[in-house]
Amino acid sequence: MASGGFPATGQVVNIVTGTDVALYRGVRGRTGHPVIQGASKALSFVGEHGGVFLATGLVGAAVDKDRRGQWLRATATIATAHVASMALKRVVRRPRPDFEGLEPLVRTAGRHSFPSSHSVSAAASVVAFRGLVPAKVTVPTAVAMGFSRLVVGVHYPTDVIGGAAMGAAAAAMGRSWSQRATSVPKGI
Structure with missing residues (x-):
């Protein structure tokens, strides 16, 4: 073990990467219907830079x-999560999927794949908009947004899952901070 790492690490990475590529190819191979592709392209457009969620x-x-203050704090939380995802992309620098015969259906703002910023913003909206927008609206929207990133061919499944986890966690922290910042201690 000259590298000083764990011997199984390389095997785990290979398994995860292989599964990621297989799932990506599977989704791309089964979502060629024009309605699915059109809806996914539309979600890609409205989700760019968190646009639909910020709007x-x-x-x-x-x-x-x-509830103006709640709305503005939720919006700021989503924007912050999105900006953090863009910064993380520049650190991780994972290339986007690039397979012959599976060209992307949309152009992207950048060339890095992890995490999916669309998924970050969508998942952040589920948490940030809790109590403002019904979960029966936010949850399916977030799931559809994440899935659309695979359909249009610009992300691997782990980009989407990691993005969703990051967005939900960032928004949970934002909500917690916001609640503490706006609560007045008793006796004051």
């Missing part, structure tokens, strides 16, 4: 004056 938060803040 939802800003519209919510504009029309729901009683």
Whole structure:
């Protein structure tokens, strides 16, 4: 063990990578229907830089004056999660999928794949918008957004799963901070 690492690490990485590629190819090979591809392209467009989620938060803040602060904090949380995902991409630098015969259906803002920033923003919206937007809307939207990243061919499954985990965790931290920052201790 000259490298000083664990001997099984390389095997685990190979298994995960092989599974990731197999799932990617499987999804791409079974989602050629024009309706699926069209919906996935549309989700890709509206989800770029968290756009649909940020717009939802800003519209919510504009029309729901009683909860404007909640809407704005939720929107800031989603924006922060998205920016953090973009920074992490520059650290990890995982290349996007590139397989002959499986060209991407959309252009991307960058060339790095992990994590999926669309998935980060979508999962962050589920947590950040809790109590503002019903889960029956946010959860299916987040799942569809994540799946669409595979359909359009710009992410591996682990990019999407990692992005969803990052988005949910970041938003949970944001909500916790926001609740502490806006609560007034008793006796003051």
